[in-house]
Amino acid sequence: MKILLNAVGSHGDVLPFVGLGRELRLRGHRPHLFANAAYATLASVVGLDFSATGTVEDIDKLRKDRNATAPMDGMALLAKGVLQSVVQTYPLLEQAYEPGDTIVVGTSLAWAARLLCEKKAATGVVVHLAPSLLRSEHMAPSFGPLGHLAWAPKGLKRWAYALMDRRFLDPLFTQPLNQIRTGLGLAPVQRSFNTWMHEADLVLGLFPEWFAPRQPDWPSPMQYSDFPLYDHGDHAEMPDAVRKFLSDGERPILITAGTANASSDAFFADSIAACRKIGRRGIVVTQDARQLPANLPDGFAHFQYVPFRALLPKVAALIHHGGIGTTSQALLAGIPQLIRPMGFDQFDNALRTVSLGVAQQILPRRYGANRAAKTLKALLTDTDTQARCRTVARSMASNDGVKQACDAILALGQVHRVTPDSA
Structure with a gap:
């Protein structure tokens, strides 16, 4: 056929x-x-x-x-x-x-x-x-x-x-x-x-x-x-540089804004600053490095692409835009999500994910380093959130x-x- x-x-x-x-x-x-x-x-x-x-x-x-x-x-x-x-x-x-x-x-x-x-x-x-x-x-x-x-x-x-x-x-x-x-x-x-x-x-x-x-x-x-x-990197080896970064300290925070835009400068700057405020390392994944600060702070690394199926189980939390693919991969990995939706389906995806008890969202006009840091810290330390993440991940094991x-x-x-x- x-x-x-x-x-x-x-x-x-x-x-x-x-x-x-x-x-x-x-x-x-x-x-x-x-x-x-x-x-x-x-x-x-x-x-x-x-x-x-x-x-x-x-x-x-x-x-x-x-x-x-x-x-x-x-x-x-x-x-x-x-x-x-x-x-x-x-x-x-x-x-x-x-x-x-x-x-x-x-x-x-x-x-x-x-x-x-x-x-x-x-x-x-x-x-x-x-x-x-x-x-x-x-x-x-x-x-x-x-x-x-x-x-x-x-x-x-x-x-x-x-x-x-x-x-x-x-x-x-x-x-x-x-x-x-x-x-x-x-x-x-x-x-x-x-x-x-x-x-x-x-x-x-x-x-x-x-x-x-x-x-x-x-x-x-x-x-x-x-x-x-489905991830076209499902069966790919994790790049050596990513493996080394992961092994150099505690599990980092993953920051990404998806591939549909190249104008997330403020989002990346605020998200990096939020991680630093609570003393966490970070991995930034974007194909367009022009959105990032000229020099990333110590404890942060940028990669153009990493297969999320392999990476997400190795990070502590995900800060992202609310795309359905990224959202679903994070649900499978059992990690908390901080979502700053930007447009299209992202607001709806974010609200549904929050309702599962595994995420929080901050709307674009309210997103800043201080608010993001406070919300991220709560996600990382709240035992109910962590438990809900594990429950949802288990329900998707045979997905x-x-x-x-x-x-x-x-x-x-x-x-x-x-x-x-x-x-």
């Missing part, structure tokens, strides 16, 4: 699809990954067919834009990237599609995959790596300091969603999408973020139900898997989200074995 995998987003969005592709290939199927050229090496290492849907420069430009995490400017940049990806990706998917023996799998914002499924009546799967885009009038996703709005009446939530669509999402996303749809001979849609993006033969959440309990008004059919804890997700995708293929081509 041929499986077209379309991943749109950062390294953390693409990596789970590399894991899916690897597993599907091992099972004798023909996965083909469509993602930005920056991720070609990830695909080649595991033997995946790969088609580039954008340039490395596209990713770098977005990552280095200091407006990327600003509420409005960031949303506009995201919309531009998503719609550009649709235009670049659709013809590649169409060329690779084989009627009758193809499943099309896309991330939340891989809208070229959604369009292909509509145009060709193809079997399709929408994959949500995090629950933040699953709207609900019950437990709403969190996009900032207001949290999940559990206190708000359903009518107020409906009004808020409609306002967000009308004022922001429709002009930025839906209207340009409809121009593309017209060119493909498809009817326009309304409210692309409400129902259209979830319209597929299967909606698959790559997170466990204990992390995001099912809501009565979520899309159907929807299945869960465990977290897709195999990649295999579970592949099982669901292939089961769908058996149900929809014949895929008529309506082109």
Whole structure:
């Protein structure tokens, strides 16, 4: 069976699809990954067919834009990237599609995959790596300091969603999408973020139900898997320099801001200062050293990349941005987390992680060295937090989200074995 995998987003969005592709290939199927050229090496290492849907420069430009995490400017940049990806990706998917023996799998914002499924009546799967885009009038996703709005009446939530669509999402996303749809001979849609993006033969959440309990008004059919804890360094040796640093003293604090931005100078400076205030060493992981102080203090080391599956069990705590991949790896490692969310799904991920009793969050405007130091010290010394970390880690010991997700995708293929081509 041929499986077209379309991943749109950062390294953390693409990596789970590399894991899916690897597993599907091992099972004798023909996965083909469509993602930005920056991720070609990830695909080649595991033997995946790969088609580039954008340039490395596209990713770098977005990552280095200091407006990327600003509420409005960031949303506009995201919309531009998503719609550009649709235009670049659709013809590649169409060329690779084989009627009758193809499943099309896309991330939340891989809208070229959604369009292909509509145009060709193809079997399709929408994959949500995090629950933040699953709207609900019950437990709403969190996009900032207001949290999940559990206190708000359903009518107020409906009004808020409609306002967000009308004022922001429709002009930025839906209207340009409809121009593309017209060119493909498809009817326009309304409210692309409400129902259209979830319209597929299967909606698959790559997170466990204990992390995001099912809501009565979520899309159907929807299945869960465990977290897709695939790391392309899973089987790599820990670099010697990292091993040496770890052996030189007590377990350090790991500090990272993910790969989707290169404008976290203040975050790194404050986090390093917070560690120093409580007398802890630190490892800083970022691909862009320009975000760091010119000279790191004694007791701190910078590395561009370290496989988190190997590193996290050896650190005392993690300070990070709240990306779903980083969050889930820390849950598996059983370490406390200090989260400073910046945008997108990170606020929702942070709040859900805090609710597990294994983390604390500090919102961006309140994040500083003193507050971070106080919070970090509490996380490190609180016995209840440490116990909860161990409990969650034990519950994930047999985690195999990649295999579970592949099982669901292939089961769908058996149900929809014949895929008529309506082109």
